[in-house]
Amino acid sequence: MARDLTQLELLQELAPVAEDNVNRHLSMAKEWHPHDYVPWDEGRNFAALGGVDWDIEQSQLDEVARAAMITNLLTEDNLPSYHREIAENFSQDGAWGTWVGRWTAEENRHGIVMRDYLVVTRAVDPVQLERFRMEHMTNGFASPADVMASQAGFLYSVAYVTFQELATRVSHRNTGKVCKDPIADRMLQRIAADENLHMIFYRNMCGAALDLAPDQALEAVTTILENFEMPGAGMPNFRRNGVLMAKNGIYDLRQHLEEVVQPVLRKWNIFDRTDFTARGEAARERLAAHLEELERQAAKFEEQRDRMLAREAKKREQAAAKASA
Numbered sequence: 244m245a246r247d248l249t250q251l252e253l254l255q256e257l258a259p260v261a262e263d264n265v266n267r268h269l270s271m272a273k274e275w276h277p278h279d280y281v282p283w284d285e286g287r288n289f290a291a292l293g294g295v296d297w298d299i300e301q302s303q304l305d306e307v308a309r310a311a312m313i314t315n316l317l318t319e320d321n322l323p324s325y326h327r328e329i330a331e332n333f334s335q336d337g338a339w340g341t342w343v344g345r346w347t348a349e350e351n352r353h354g355i356v357m358r359d360y361l362v363v364t365r366a367v368d369p370v371q372l373e374r375f376r377m378e379h380m381t382n383g384f385a386s387p388a389d390v391m392a393s394q395a396g397f398l399y400s401v402a403y404v405t406f407q408e409l410a411t412r413v414s415h416r417n418t419g420k421v422c423k424d425p426i427a428d429r430m431l432q433r434i435a436a437d438e439n440l441h442m443i444f445y446r447n448m449c450g451a452a453l454d455l456a457p458d459q460a461l462e463a464v465t466t467i468l469e470n471f472e473m474p475g476a477g478m479p480n481f482r483r484n485g486v487l488m489a490k491n492g493i494y495d496l497r498q499h500l501e502e503v504v505q506p507v508l509r510k511w512n513i514f515d516r517t518d519f520t521a522r523g524e525a526a527r528e529r530l531a532a533h534l535e536e537l538e539r540q541a542a543k544f545e546e547q548r549d550r551m552l553a554r555e556a557k558k559r560e561q562a563a564a565k566a567s568a
């Protein structure tokens with residue numbers, strides 16, 4: 244049986260593909276400026292400068308949109324944690340180093356523009372937002388890659404970020420819709436377009452890793468999907484906000500399965516490949532079982548959600564009937 248490639252061997256073998264993909268990314272990425280996406284004329288001073296402090300009455304966003312915005316912004320704020328993860332596993336050498344720097348700089352823009360928008364429009368409590376940011380960043384983020392793969396963390400990292408970039412793309416897009424504000428929608432669409440380009444870089448790199456070391460790479464992909472959590476895991480109110488977002492179609496299991504996991508696996512041709520040995524086949528069986536389980540859970544969640552929404556609609560009807568009686 245062929246031995247596993249080391250981290251160094253993987254990075255060296257894949258360096259030419261990384262270079263092509265960095266160049267591809269640079270030719271596709273469009274320059275944009277956070278200040279163009281923020282309605283500055285809505286801004287005013289807070290009490291420390293003689294104005295008025297935040298109050299919930301000032302927010303134009305509903306509870307769901309606020310929860311989604313905070314979750315997505317805290318995720319973006321946690322960039323130093325993701326930077327460490329990517330820098331450690333991709334190295335700072337050549338095209339890898341160029342990518343790590345460029346990707347980090349582009350991601351930083353997302354937190355900048357979202358914070359500016361939320362504070363200027365007074366959409367969320369800026370004091371709570373800052374406290375949450377402190378807590379979340381202090382805790383940092385530990386990906387499954389740290390835990391599972393000291394030998395070839397690259398494969399686990401690149402698999403994780405492929406799905407994670409696509410997941411954040413979906414989440415940002417759908418958050419834009421629930422804000423019911425064309426300015427927020429435009430900003431989040433802009434961010435989502437960045438996440439999509441990032442996803443393509445990582446998907447191409449993970450695809451090249453699958454060609455180079457099929458068994459080893461598929462084991463990483465499978466393990467990452469079996470343990471996948473949205474990047475906000477561990478942030479304040481993550482469970483509560485996650486449920487609120489799933490309930491309102493911003494990011495739920497069906498979207499995870501059909502808009503994130505399946506399209507990527509199709510792109511890699513996972514279920515039609517013929518280059519796995521018995522070890523890769525075993526990983527592929529685990530993956531198939533995981534997809535079936537996701538499907539089962541998604542259907543169960545949808546049933547629960549339908550029942551819950553029907554109950555809420557009925558309550559609203561009854562309240563309206565009472566009010567008009």
Ligand SMILES: [Fe+2]
Pocket residue numbers: 319350353411434438
């Ligand atoms: Fe981002």
